[in-house]
Amino acid sequence: MNIETYLENKRTEVERALQNLMLQASGFFEHHIEAMRYSLFAGGKRVRPILCLAAAEAVSDSAETMTNLMPVACALECIHTYSLIHDDLPAMDDDALRRGKPTNHTLFGEAEAILAGDSLLTWAFDLLSASNVSTLTAKIRLSIIQIIAKAAGPIGMVGGQSLDIACENKEFPFKTLQTIHKNKTGALITASIHAGAVGSEASTNQINQLINYGDYIGLAFQIVDDLLNVTSTTEQLGKTAGSDAKLGKATYPAFFGVEETRKKAHQAISCAKDTLIEFDNKADPLRNIADYIYSRSS
Amino acid sequence: MNIETYLENKRTEVERALQNLMLQASGFFEHHIEAMRYSLFAGGKRVRPILCLAAAEAVSDSAETMTNLMPVACALECIHTYSLIHDDLPAMDDDALRRGKPTNHTLFGEAEAILAGDSLLTWAFDLLSASNVSTLTAKIRLSIIQIIAKAAGPIGMVGGQSLDIACENKEFPFKTLQTIHKNKTGALITASIHAGAVGSEASTNQINQLINYGDYIGLAFQIVDDLLNVTSTTEQLGKTAGSDAKLGKATYPAFFGVEETRKKAHQAISCAKDTLIEFDNKADPLRNIADYIYSRSS
Numbered sequence: 227m228n229i230e231t232y233l234e235n236k237r238t239e240v241e242r243a244l245q246n247l248m249l250q251a252s253g254f255f256e257h258h259i260e261a262m263r264y265s266l267f268a269g270g271k272r273v274r275p276i277l278c279l280a281a282a283e284a285v286s287d288s289a290e291t292m293t294n295l296m297p298v299a300c301a302l303e304c305i306h307t308y309s310l311i312h313d314d315l316p317a318m319d320d321d322a323l324r325r326g327k328p329t330n331h332t333l334f335g336e337a338e339a340i341l342a343g344d345s346l347l348t349w350a351f352d353l354l355s356a357s358n359v360s361t362l363t364a365k366i367r368l369s370i371i372q373i374i375a376k377a378a379g380p381i382g383m384v385g386g387q388s389l390d391i392a393c394e395n396k397e398f399p400f401k402t403l404q405t406i407h408k409n410k411t412g413a414l415i416t417a418s419i420h421a422g423a424v425g426s427e428a429s430t431n432q433i434n435q436l437i438n439y440g441d442y443i444g445l446a447f448q449i450v451d452d453l454l455n456v457t458s459t460t461e462q463l464g465k466t467a468g469s470d471a472k473l474g475k476a477t478y479p480a481f482f483g484v485e486e487t488r489k490k491a492h493q494a495i496s497c498a499k500d501t502l503i504e505f506d507n508k509a510d511p512l513r514n515i516a517d518y519i520y521s522r523s524s
Numbered sequence: 525m526n527i528e529t530y531l532e533n534k535r536t537e538v539e540r541a542l543q544n545l546m547l548q549a550s551g552f553f554e555h556h557i558e559a560m561r562y563s564l565f566a567g568g569k570r571v572r573p574i575l576c577l578a579a580a581e582a583v584s585d586s587a588e589t590m591t592n593l594m595p596v597a598c599a600l601e602c603i604h605t606y607s608l609i610h611d612d613l614p615a616m617d618d619d620a621l622r623r624g625k626p627t628n629h630t631l632f633g634e635a636e637a638i639l640a641g642d643s644l645l646t647w648a649f650d651l652l653s654a655s656n657v658s659t660l661t662a663k664i665r666l667s668i669i670q671i672i673a674k675a676a677g678p679i680g681m682v683g684g685q686s687l688d689i690a691c692e693n694k695e696f697p698f699k700t701l702q703t704i705h706k707n708k709t710g711a712l713i714t715a716s717i718h719a720g721a722v723g724s725e726a727s728t729n730q731i732n733q734l735i736n737y738g739d740y741i742g743l744a745f746q747i748v749d750d751l752l753n754v755t756s757t758t759e760q761l762g763k764t765a766g767s768d769a770k771l772g773k774a775t776y777p778a779f780f781g782v783e784e785t786r787k788k789a790h791q792a793i794s795c796a797k798d799t800l801i802e803f804d805n806k807a808d809p810l811r812n813i814a815d816y817i818y819s820r821s822s
Contacts, residue, residue: 249678249679254683254700254703255678255686257686258678258683258687259678315635317635317638318635318638335615337613337616337689338686338689340613340615341610341682341685341686344641344642344645344682345677345678345682345683347645347646348673348682349673349677351669352670355666355669355670356670357666357667364661364662367662367666368653368662371652371669372650372653372654372655375646376650378646379643379646379650380547380647384646385553385556385643388555388559389553389556391635391636392636402552405552
């Protein structure tokens with residue numbers, strides 16, 4: 227399989243679904259919804275939605291499963307987008323560029339950016355609980371909400387971001403960096419795969435293997451992100467290169483140097499693929515995504 | 525019945541449940557959870573949780589129903605608390621006092637206040653979808669999540685706050701003020717009652733009547749809030765008095781004057797009580813709460 231084509235096709239499907247499901251900007255809340263839509267449609271790679279769908283594909287080839295998981299995939303992208311809007315705020319990383327475009331607050335102002343983030347997060351749970359978008363049982367949908375809410379919350383993504391900010395310009399042990407990465411980035415990536423597995427009615431064994439896969443590629447994803455922040459240009463990244471060092475953030479390269487970090491990313495990718503050993507060729511997209519994460523350049 | 529005693533008892537029950545359910549501050553995320561807990565336990569009146577429980581009581585006197593609805597009530601308070609933390613931010617209303625105490629960002633800093641709000645919102649959906657806190661069916665719990673997510677989102681509470689900020693220091697028609705109130709304050713109040721009704725397995729007819737009750741007291745609540753902002757001192761309110769005028773916000777008194785506004789509040793209370801005409805004395809707490817809202821002083 228050609229992974230670039232696969233990713234491009236899936237990205238297009240997610241894009242279309244987001245356009246169909248997302249609120250249209252009109253009426254009293256036009257400006258607010260415009261702010262939400264601006265960041266949601268600012269050219270994301272849709273990594274989390276694609277991982278969710280690819281995990282489901284590894285388990286089942288039913289078209290209904292894919293239809294059912296598309297709103298879940300879209301909700302994951304809304305949560306990811308909200309987290310970027312808030313991370314970029316002046317009070318946080320104070321970044322002016324994201325995906326090569328002005329960040330939300332530079333266009334809509336700080337207040338509206340905070341609110342657009344709040345609404346994207348809330349709307350994700352609206353979508354996950356909407357009755358007209360899925361034929362999954364209520365029990366499965368409730369499990370998916372629980373998985374995503376846990377991963378995105380205080381002992382997950384937001385907790386990781388809080389710790390990240392608290393540790394800026396401070397020395398801290400490697401264990402703390404692991405905790406930051408595991409929560410800030412890893413938790414939602416694993417949840418995307420976990421939700422895909424649960425939504426495709428995977429066995430407990432399959433679910434556990436896919437969670438392990440998620441943990442490894444979440445780790446690899448963040449290590450590569452740290453690397454790119456050091457080794458790429460702002461133009462290549464579409465966001466400010468070198469910002470980690472500027473903000474005094476600890477990263478893998480800061481702990482281990484560039485070469486050793488690259489090895490660690492490769493190791494994580496290898497472990498990720500090993501977790502899929504019992505899956506048949508329906509898991510090939512997941513295997514290829516793992517390699518793709520290692521080789522990505524933005 | 526003595527409404528003051530009723531509210532105090534219910535407030536104590538909600539307080540106890542929040543203490544039991546809420547995360548403890550420890551480990552890596554200690555500081556973050558501390559920031560969440562600070563605002564959650566800063567002495568709120570617990571209006572939304574009490575309305576949720578009182579709506580359920582109006583329908584059913586089963587103890588199991590009350591146990592099942594307590595986590596829903598707590599989730600509503602988390603969402604309300606997050607909205608206050610974000611509203612108070614420098615980029616929004618820039619308020620230093622809330623419930624007579626320093627606002628979250630003045631103690632924990634702006635970044636952490638944004639994140640504490642994000643986590644309270646996310647954690648509310650964690651609680652609503654948790655499998656170990658309720659014997660309600662998955663279908664009912666999913667409906668409750670849908671009701672609350674809709675009310676708290678872009679075409680609800682956050683949309684209302686966005687419109688409120690966009691209208692500061694501008695002239696706009698009364699219809700816009702109504703839309704701000706209905707969404708910023710009314711939506712979550714109605715959702716609290718709606719969730720209580722659905723969680724107590726009310727009939728469609730009862731649910732509709734309780735939604736109407738919620739709409740009227742939500743309106744009354746906001747009108748009285750506008751009045752108090754004009755007529756009370758900061759000490760009485762526990763938040764900055766006169767802040768509406770200072771921020772150039774349109775309010776009921778600004779449109780109608782104090783006396784006419786008082787009449788409108790009274791009228792809304794009367795309509796609220798009329799919606800309960802088919803309910804027996806189990807709805808007395810709701811009737812009394814309506815009167816209490818009219819007479820409250822903070």
